[in-house]
Amino acid sequence: LSECAPVEPTDSGQDSDLLGYESVQGREMYRYKYETSDGQFREEVGMLVNVGTPEQELMVMGQYGFKSKDGGTMVMVMYTSGKKGYRARTVTRSARDADLRMKAFLSLLKG
Structure with missing residues (x-):
């Protein structure tokens, strides 16, 4: 048995800044990413x-x-899509652990 509690996104009432954006389009592939200050x-x-x-x-x-x-929790939705349909999984982690996992994920995307 597991328990879920809602996690509110950061909302300071201010606009957020774009910290990074990347878009690559190839003949048989594409990749994009962005990150904001919030x-x-x-x-x-x-x-x-x-x-x-x-x-x-x-x-x-x-x-x-x-x-x-509070900046201490990261909520992530990881997904795949193909012939077998759309599959998503929501994960809640400490922000520090999530940052480490995101860096590992990015290194896989860069090949």
Whole structure:
């Protein structure tokens, strides 16, 4: 049995700044990511697989999330999408642990 408690996103009533943005578009793939000063982020990679065959499909994987108002909790939604549909998983972690995992995820995306 597990318990869930809602986590409020950061909302200081002020506009947030864009800390980073990257967008790459290739012939059979794309990748983009952004991060804002209030702790929001999104990263996504899409690629064609089985190109030129009847099984050709676009596969997408990514994550998005935000930091809680107290800054100590990160809420992330990790997802994949392809022939088998859209699958998402929500994870709540300490902000420090989430930062380490995001760096590992980014290193995988960069290949």
